[in-house]
Amino acid sequence: MARVVVDVMLKPEILDPQGKAVHGAFGRLGFDGVADVRQGKRFEITLEGEATEERVAEIRKAADTLLANPVIEDYTLHVEADR
Amino acid sequence: MKIGVVTFPGSLDDADARRAAAVAGAEAVALWHGDADLHGVDAVILPGGFSYGDYLRAGAISRFAPVMETVIKKAGEGLPVLGICNGFQVLCEAHLLPGALIKNHVRKFVCKDQPLRIENNRTAWTSDYDANHEITIVLKNQDGSYVADEATLDRLEGEGRVVARYLGQNPNGSYRDIAGISNERGNVVGLMPHPEHCVETLTGPSTDGLGFFTSVLKAVVAS
Numbered sequence: 001m002a003r004v005v006v007d008v009m010l011k012p013e014i015l016d017p018q019g020k021a022v023h024g025a026f027g028r029l030g031f032d033g034v035a036d037v038r039q040g041k042r043f044e045i046t047l048e049g050e051a052t053e054e055r056v057a058e059i060r061k062a063a064d065t066l067l068a069n070p071v072i073e074d075y076t077l078h079v080e081a082d083r
Numbered sequence: 084m085k086i087g088v089v090t091f092p093g094s095l096d097d098a099d100a101r102r103a104a105a106v107a108g109a110e111a112v113a114l115w116h117g118d119a120d121l122h123g124v125d126a127v128i129l130p131g132g133f134s135y136g137d138y139l140r141a142g143a144i145s146r147f148a149p150v151m152e153t154v155i156k157k158a159g160e161g162l163p164v165l166g167i168c169n170g171f172q173v174l175c176e177a178h179l180l181p182g183a184l185i186k187n188h189v190r191k192f193v194c195k196d197q198p199l200r201i202e203n204n205r206t207a208w209t210s211d212y213d214a215n216h217e218i219t220i221v222l223k224n225q226d227g228s229y230v231a232d233e234a235t236l237d238r239l240e241g242e243g244r245v246v247a248r249y250l251g252q253n254p255n256g257s258y259r260d261i262a263g264i265s266n267e268r269g270n271v272v273g274l275m276p277h278p279e280h281c282v283e284t285l286t287g288p289s290t291d292g293l294g295f296f297t298s299v300l301k302a303v304v305a306s
Contacts, residue, residue, distance in 0.1 A: 066147070067139070071183040071230075072230060
């Protein structure tokens with residue numbers, strides 16, 4: 001079984017209050033020297049069978065329509081090597 | 084005159100929206116997310132709450148519910164649709180309205196009586212307000228910050244599609260203090276604050292919200 005990974009991040013120009021809250025916690029815990037934190041989402045999609053070009057194209061479509069909102073988010077997609 | 088109110092799993096304000104419709108003089112009809120039939124209603128409200136737990140993004144999963152296929156199709160034909168809070172998020176995710184709603188910049192759930200200015204009283208849901216009418220209704224949300232790119236914001240402003248704007252301090256980081264917008268035709272309106280909680284003095288800070296529901300009654304009669 002192949003695995004497709006989709007990483008979704010808010011576009012750089014969109015404010016990320018969750019990342020800001022995490023950044024604040026970094027400072028309180030003494031993790032210094034951190035300029036910024038942005039929080040995203042990672043989807044690990046396990047396919048039945050091989051990651052053929054057609055199947056990956058389907059997952060890309062799912063990322064476009066469901067996993068990411070193109071108004072506020074960008075995503076990257078890659079097929080993970082067999083483990 | 085029937086106003087349908089959709090219940091998604093996780094909707095919270097569906098009962099209040101039905102009550103507001105009834106107080107305005109309409110027959111309130113409960114619609115179910117899994118039923119694509121709108122049961123002959125003349126207008127639809129997508130209520131507040133946390134549909135599907137707001138998993139993925141607020142409104143992202145609800146947007147694909149069977150009822151939404153019909154709502155999207157009928158909205159394109161002119162059916163009045165009002166999305167309140169989570170309903171506004173669903174309308175944006177469904178691309179019936181531009182832009183998106185993200186977490187409040189204050190990183191807190193906001194719950195307060197919020198002054199607004201009704202800037203467009205030509206929509207199906209705001210015709211009972213005077214131009215630039217100032218009202219105070221309940222605002223309560225986590226993901227209430229309206230965002231869109233500059234070109235979209237300029238277009239909304241230029242076409243008079245900013246229906247309501249926050250007055251005073253911006254409560255959630257919404258770009259250009261936007262509290263509500265409409266589609267080009269004015270039949271679809273998304274609003275972050277909650278007019279349905281403000282139709283009776285017993286339970287709300289005002290009755291300023293009633294105008295949304297009386298407006299749509301007139302819009303339906305007129306069409």
